[in-house]
Amino acid sequence: MPAPRESELREVELREYETRVVEGIRLGPADRALCASEELARRLKVRELAGGRLEVTAGPCVGVVRFDACEIRILPKYLGGELDVLRMLEYAAGRGLPPLDAPRTVREGAPHLRDLVALLLTEECERLLSRGVRQDYVTVEEDLPAVRGRLLADRQLLRHYGRLDRLACRFDEHDTDILDNRLCGAAIDLAARTARSASVRARARRAATGFARIAPTPLGDLRSALAALDHHRHNSHYRSAHRWAALLLSGGGVADLLAPGPLASRAFLVDMNVLFEAFLTRLLREAAAGTGFTVHDQTRHRGVLYDERTERPYGEIRPDVLVSGSVDGERLCRPVDLKYKLYDNGKLSPADLYQAFLYAHALARQPSAGLPTCVLLHPGGASRTRESIAVRRWDGTTSARVRSVSLHLPSVLGALGDAGRDVVLAKVWAAVLE
Structure with a gap:
């Protein structure tokens, strides 16, 4: 049986963490090989059921996976749409999202995340070709x-x-046949062959023709190419193109680049756990500017867990963020745990509380004999009240506190792009230090 055309592909939509059973879809050999790959299994679970049914369970990832008979599209759960994912990516990387009129450019309906990345890459490559590529x-x-x-x-x-x-x-x-252009050429060629939108494919093909002429040498191993890539004043205008190219070629994995490993070209999934952590870390760093406080990310502490028998460290703890500074001449140290979870419909999970209390006991330092505190930042509704949970000893005294602070991500992203930027940064910083 011939493979269905792009327009005939059945689209299955679900949200992060959602499970759906879809009728009338049978996987082919290539689909089963993709589902069995470790890179995809960490982000999306697909199970064949009797009667031509497919059970799909999404994890904390956003993007698209294309099979022979269908396309699985995973939408964000805590954001307004897939364009917000791109805004988070660019903000985490220290840049602002370039103007993108997706509804006008992608005329076949709402573009999915992979086509949006392909479109941004195409626009950057067109810009490079028009101004003259680097030699x-x-x-x-x-x-x-x-x-x-x-x-x-x-x-x-x-x-x-x-x-x-x-x-x-x-x-x-x-x-012109240099790494800067080879990376763009490999990515724009992939976009030209695999974008679902016909209009994006057409634009990408024109750009791919230009890069094939100026950089005909194959890129080779992506990780080696990215390790050898060096941005300086002569190629700084390639940064955005290289970022979208690396994101597309890696299948949406953002480790080093925000990615746990490359996916096949038919899968494009962004790990929102990793992205949320990178986004919030940048947000806290920007909020701390000019306050005298320092924001450290992923600091290792090996002396906290200690083996008394061997008198050696038993392991290490590594908080997502550690805020340090002084208040009225007294030292303040505040661990911050970043959780990409929605707690609006229930209590904080015991495992998250235990981890946060360990950070508070071991790493927090509070001026004026205050309670050691760890802040747990997570997505949530704008109306959710902040929670404060304390550990009470047998004698009734308290030893540490965990404060839960929810962020309404669509509102935060919207404010970061307009005049409300300073206000939202001040609110986030106040919530962390109060």
């Missing part, structure tokens, strides 16, 4: 009729002994 010196080894650069004596003896019309040379040449 740099690359080392070339070639047999020439006259000496250019350095004569390779050993190669000349082995390959052209006694000949003077073919000289083995090594020289530097100013060329």
Whole structure:
């Protein structure tokens, strides 16, 4: 049976953490191989049931997975839409989202997250091509009729002994076939072949043709290419293009780049746990600017858990954020735990409370003999009241406190892009330090 065309693909929508059973879908061999891959299984669970039914369980990921007979689209649970995910990505990276008129550009309906990334990549690549792509010196080894650069004596003896019309040379040449352009070329070629939107594919194909001409050498291993990539004043205008290119080529994984590992080109899933942590860390750093406080992320503390028998550290604890500074000359240290969970319909989970209380007991320092406090930041409704939970000893005294602070992410994202930026930063900072 021939594979269905793009327009005939059945679209299955669900939210993060949701489970759906879909009727009338059978997986092909390539689909089963994709479902069995460790990279996808960490983000999306797909189980075949009897009678041609499919059980799909989404984790804390947003994006799209394409099978032969259907396309699974996972929408954000705590945000307004997939464009908000891109805003979080760009804010976490220290940049603002460039203007994007997706409804006008993508005419086939609401674009999914992968097509939005492909569209942003296409716009950046078009901008680079219009202003002229970067050239740099690359080392070339070639047999020439006259000496250019350095004569390779050993190669000349082995390959052209006694000949003077073919000289083995090594020289530097100013060329566009460099890593900056190869990364863009590989990503825009992928967008041109795999974007679901016909209008995005058409634009990407035109840009891909341009990059194929100026950078024909294959990119090779993505991780090696990203490790070798270096941004400086000569290629700083490539930053946005490289970010969208890396995101698309890695299948939405953002570890190093925000990613646990590359996915097949048919899957594009952004881990919202990782993104939420990166977004909130940047938000707290920006809120702390000018206050005299320092925001540390993922600091390691090996001396907290201690093995009394061996007199060695038993392990390490690593809070998401540690805020340190002084108030009226007294030291303040406030651990902050970031949880991408919605607690609006229930209490804080015991496991999250135990972890936060450990941070409060071991790492928090409060001026004026106040209670050691850990703040737990999580998504939530704008009307949710803040919770404050304390540990009470057998004698009735309290030893530590955990304060739960919910953030209405759509409101925060909206305020960060307009005049309300300073207000929302001040509110978040006050909630952490109160």
